[in-house]
Amino acid sequence: MTSLPAATEKAPSPSLKIETRSIDYVxxxxxxxxxxxQGPFWFTGNFVLTTMVTGFTGAALGLSLHYSILAIVLGVCLGTFCMAFHANQGPRxxxxxxxxxxxxxxxxxxxxxxxxxxxxYIGFNVFNVILATDAINTVVPGAxxxxxxxMIILAVIIAVVGHDLLHAVQRWLTYxxxxxxxxxxxxxxxxxQADAAVADAHFSWSAFLIQLSAAAGYQISYSVYVSDYSRYLPHKTSSRQVIFWTYLGAAGSALWLMSLGAFLASALPSPDAIGSVREVGNQMIPGFGTFTVLIAVPALVGxxxxxxxxxxxxxxxxxxGFLQIQPNxxxxVVGIALVAVVIFLIAMNIPDSYLASFNTFVLLMLYFLMPWTAVNLADFYVVRKGHYAISDIFNPAGIYGRWAMPGLVAYFLGLIAMIxxxxxxxxxxxxxRxxxxxxxxxxxxxxxxxxAYWALTRGLDLDAERLAIQASERQLEGVGQ
Incomplete structure (x- = not known):
């Protein structure tokens, strides 16, 4: 399938330039x-109004503020744990x-x-572009x-330039x-005043666990691309450092914004991400709330x-996996453009009720991603311990094959078990019930x-795979394992 690069002596230029790699090995x-x-990248990546909306869940279900925040803390800590450990896969x-x-x-x-x-990806971007437009329409009403x-065009330009610009934009937006x-x-x-808008604020396991799941699911959603942005780090980068900085950035912004969202939802009778921020900010300094709403737009575009x-x-x-594509x-550009068109079409045609069902979207996302993250992390940390024949990942005749039953069976067992x-x-x-x-x-x-994945892979021939890894190292880097 995809061809892989051979090692050369040319060092990367330190200047910002358009990225040419896609799914191929770096x-x-x-x-x-x-x-x-990694810290500021994931801090700003998570510091968007969409994150705040996740914190509205507990109050909407009658959960008092301190229990909502407790559920958020537990959910964020668990979800970010999964995400941060995926980040370590990038440099390796x-x-x-x-x-x-x-x-x-x-x-x-x-x-x-x-x-x-x-x-x-599509669901979050539709939600993000709708929120960003709502923010702009508070100042400039219209179509x-x-x-x-x-905003989609701006996002496309940043994405086309690629990895280094994405990092730079997120880093400066953090401050x-x-x-x-x-x-x-x-x-x-x-x-x-906390809980002023929540009639009979109380504790219930149902509301507590729904808020916890929403927070955890939101964080786990980042697992699907976390090492996209750590894969250019030097191979010998400390695993602890990658995990630490990713965790610090992603958890820090989530805890802040989700807790702020929970507070706003408990104190305001009709909370919404745009209106609440504008109201609260303008109460302190006239116009500051509107300014804050507009400042949130670049983060959403990012x-x-x-x-x-x-x-x-x-x-x-x-x-x-089915039709060879050159990773250039x-x-x-074609892939990003197609994604952008789909996002625009859905955003233009989706009913307003989509915004009201954000919590359902987050939970569905959690259900479908949790078995994947379990299989992927179990394989990396327990089964293969971070050692892979990279070239075989692109080879239909390689050791990983076209269809790997242990992963597929474990994924569907996890999905079925959740029902x-x-x-x-x-x-x-x-x-x-x-x-x-x-x-x-x-x-x-x-x-x-x-x-299930661990049990299904106990008979894996790691000795044979070790030979494939050594061959892959020679092909990719011109050295032995």
């Missing part, structure tokens, strides 16, 4: 960047996140998690289509977002670019898929 001589950059393997799944699911079998992942087009939202948070604490880039990588990975600039525990607006499993609506499905999916 040779070690091209690696660059600083590990601490030099590959985008989802194409690594071929080692567990097979070159074509990986289409199963790929489908769910593309759904996540939505031109703003959709403008701006911290400064502005610090003032907004102080204003909220000074002017609002994460839209990240999502377009990730959707392109996943889409190319999926197609390449042209395929990147009785699911709690959605249109379906509630029998166990969830017995627990009065409480949702612990993601815990079941994680455990079942992970354990």
């Amino acid at each position: 040779p070690r001589h091209e690696r660059h960047g600083k590990v601490w950059h 393997m030099g590959l985008p996140q989802m194409i690594q799944s071929r080692a567990q699911f097979g070159l074509r079998g990986a289409i199963v998690p790929f489908t769910a992942v593309v759904f996540v 939505r289509a031109p703003w959709y087009s403008l 701006i977002m911290i400064s502005v939202f610090s003032v907004l948070t102080v204003s909220a604490l000074m002017t609002l 994460i839209m670019a990240v999502n377009c880039y990730g959707a392109m990588l996943t889409g190319i990975s999926a197609i390449d 600039l042209k395929s990147r 009785p525990f699911m709690s959605l607006s249109f379906y509630q499993g029998p166990v969830s 017995a627990l009065e609506g409480a949702d612990i499905a993601f815990v079941i999916g994680l455990a079942v898929a992970g354990v």
Whole structure:
């Protein structure tokens, strides 16, 4: 399938330039960047109004503020744990996140998690462009289509330039977002009263676990592209440092914004991401709330670019399993453009009820991604311990094959095991009903898929794979293992 680069002596240029790689391996001589950059990248990547909306869930279900925040803390810590450990795969393997799944699911079998992942990318970007347009319409009312087009085009340009520009944009936005939202948070604490808008605020396991699941699912959604942005780091980058900085950035912004969202939802009778921010900010300094809403737009465009880039990588990975695609600039541009068109068409035609069903979207995302993250992490940390024949990931006749039954069986076992525990607006499993609506499905999916994969791969011939790894190293880097 995709051809891989041979090692050369040419060092990467330090200047910003258009990225030419897509799903192919990044040779070690091209690696660059600083590990601490993962922190601001994921801080701003998560510091968007969409994150705040996730914090509205508990209050909407009658959960008091301190229990909502407790559920958010537990959910964010668990979800970010999965995400941050995926980040370590980037420097070790030099590959985008989802194409690594071929080692567990097979070159074509990986289409199963790929489908769910593309759904996540598209769904989030539709929501993001709608929120960003709502923010702009608070100042410039009018038709939505031109703003959709403008923001999608900006996201496409950033995504086409690629990895280094994405990092630079996210890093500089971090300083701006911290400064502005610090003032907004102080204003909220000074002017609002917790639980003032929640009638009979109380604790219930159902509401607590739904808020916890929403927070965890939101964080786990980043797992599908986290090593896309760590794969250019030097091969010997400390695993602890990659995990630490990714965790710090992603968890820090999520805890802040989701908790702020929970506070606003508990204090305001009709909370919404745009109106609430504007109201609270303007109470402290006239016009500051409107300014904050507008400042949030670049962050939304930034994460839209990240999502377009990730959707392109996943889409190319999926197609390449069946029809060879050259991993060059042209395929990147075409892939990103197609993603952008789909986002625009859905945003223009989707009903307003989509915004009201954001929590259902996050839970569905959690259900479909949890078995994948369990299989992928179990393979990397327990079964193969981070050692892969990279060239075979692109080879239909390689050791990973076209369809890998252990990964596929473990994924579907995890998915099926969750069904009785699911709690959605249109379906509630029998166990969830017995627990009065409480949702612990993601815990079941994680455990079942992970354990099943470990059990199904106990007979794996790691000695034969070790020989393939050595051959792959010679092909890619011109050295032995």
